Amino acid sequence: MEPSQSMFAAASGKRLNSRAIAAAAGVSQATVSNVLNHPDVVSPATYEKVMAVMESLDFVPNRSARDLRAGGGSALGLIVLDISNPFWGELVRGAEEVAAAKGQPVIVCSSEQSAQKEEQFLRLLESHQVSAVLIAPVAPDSPALRGARRRGTRLVFLDHADTAEDVISVGVDDVKGARMAAEHLLSEGHRQVAFVNGPRSISACRDRARGFLGAYTGAGPDARVTEISVPAMTGREGMAAVEALLEVTPAVSAVFCANDMLALGVLRGLSRRGVKVPEQVSLVGYDDSEFAEVLSPALTTVRIDPFEIGRRAARVALDLSPEEAGASPVVLEPHLIVRESVLPRQA
Template identity: 50%
Template structure:
């Protein structure tokens, strides 16, 4: 009896016939079942290491490419994650997405990436786009946690993890920094250096962490026996960019001459503040002290080197990706909170020693 040949779909180009490999071909070559090949492609964590290596070696040697469209139709979703960052021009979000991609790639997932640019309408369009592409889950730093679109996707079975923001209602899983403690650390440091009038350049309170940081700043000041209302001057900007610092600095210098230190929403804003102060002849830290938030890669390269609150964006992204990939239906949402760290450099003046 002639031996059976594996079934293949064929395409013709000119006189040559080319065969398209299937999982059956891989199974035959590796000496395993098609179910095992399917597990290697879709659930590698349950396959024995030796078998996993043997099948993957065959896949690589035969240049096998998975038909992802067919797999998506069978599973109802793709092996892809949707990521929505607030602002991809911010190095913080670059590190978060790098961490997500590193873990996703290791676990066999691809990443679709978008930036809301802090606009709810754009976030909504991205959420719908990711739904159309049948991503397995969405990691999002939401402009509005109460978004109806996000809630509807979640109710329909979409896995969701919030990035860099907790969910007070406990509906969604989240990975974030303890923002309250981060701002509290900044407040404690500034007070220890003798500062009693502090400007806080913040974004609108619709973003949860902006409220959390104001809370932490206020708590740190109150713990020192001072009235936060007398110490803090809050200046609101519309975006967390260096360009947004210009009107904030103008407002600060024109209306708050007694302020001796500035806490910025992030390091990008702090970068803009340093530039604007320099152009106006204000020397940091001699005339005004500046503190950032994030500890971006450039913070130590500035002149003066920036004192800032360090987040852990790469680890945050890794944790979020692992959380959403391993999430299963019916599991209670979990929240992971990273501890902040104050990085003291040269942008804060010690007024206590100066007075002495």
């Protein structure tokens, strides 16, 4: 008679374990362990036999106890700023690709750009003894992050190029990327512009401000930037920023946003008020999210590769070879993508 999961469950009253699989397959428990952990030392015939029994019984091995005995976690933690932003979804996919190859699931948390939530999720992930935490920090030097590192939690900062010796980071040269956006607007004659930025506590916002404002500072006395700060880098905050933008237009002929979600909100808010992009105001975003190309007008933006950020960060976190992981900080290159949302400044 073929073994069934109900037979073993009824006999033990517990979840199936490797001992039950060994009994059903007629092999030792050590052989089952080798099939799960060291299949290269098991003969092909035995491997197929044990795997067939596992499949027939719908057996899923419990990794947590084994991983804890080995001194590591059974999952990779990931804390992003805003999971509703497609940028972070792509980054998660990159991390998952690497973690899956190592047999680790990814636990994803969204801080919603809140330091309090970030601390709560850090504590939660530490309690699960994850192997490492990839995190886009709300504030890179917060007490919560210092405490986690002091307790031995392996942290990798995301979308954050930090040169501090005790910080592992994977990010983009945001100073360079924002400077590209500024130089493009200047080349099109936009001397007086607005910059919609998120909280400066977030390193990406700080670096993008450095690059953009620095380029305009060096462009002459008639080049001027009005910075509008919002509490979060979301479409809703982009729409809210339009009230402040309307106070400085038409003197301002273009708007640069610290990410594409803000640009999406600005585009929507301007449209509601009858301001045409790019005929009346040019618009530039940052990230090159998937929706940027299908907007009307298609959004000029700075492209960065969140999938690669997630992939490289997971490689570093899971201690793959230096050749695979690369040195820290890992700094990726941005690229300007010119589309339809910028026109030359009209005299």
